[in-house]
Amino acid sequence: MKIAIDYDDTITKSESMWAVIISIIAKEGHEVVIATAREYEGSDIASFRKKVYSLIAYDIPVILTRHFPKMDILQDVDIWIDDFPLGITHGIVGCMYEPCDSVKKDISNV
Numbered sequence: 001m002k003i004a005i006d007y008d009d010t011i012t013k014s015e016s017m018w019a020v021i022i023s024i025i026a027k028e029g030h031e032v033v034i035a036t037a038r039e040y041e042g043s044d045i046a047s048f049r050k051k052v053y054s055l056i057a058y059d060i061p062v063i064l065t066r067h068f069p070k071m072d073i074l075q076d077v078d079i080w081i082d083d084f085p086l087g088i089t090h091g092i093v094g095c096m097y098e099p100c101d102s103v104k105k106d107i108s109n110v
């Protein structure tokens with residue numbers, strides 16, 4: 001199983017918690033990737049990866065989706081964990097305009 005976890009406002013909410021969760025997932029034999037809309041990794045993500053490395057002894061990949069829909073970049077993910085689900089299907093730039101505004105209105109009634 002492949003699990004993609006967002007970084008900003010997801011992992012950053014509790015880096016120590018996510019490091020442990022990622023280590024458990026990895027030790028169960030599943031694949032974890034960090035899927036971020038960022039264009040560059042940044043020292044904060046690099047530092048987080050080192051934390052995870054200290055627990056599982058290998059480096060997890062970081063996929064930079066550069067504001068594009070994450071599903072367009074990573075097509076083989078089984079489970080997405082993200083504070084902004086529309087970014088998975090529509091990307092960040094795409095969500096500043098239609099059709100995301102209409103999608104947001106549609107889901108606001110749910």
Ligand SMILES: [Mg+2]
Pocket residue numbers: 006007008009010082083084
């Ligand atoms: Mg996020």
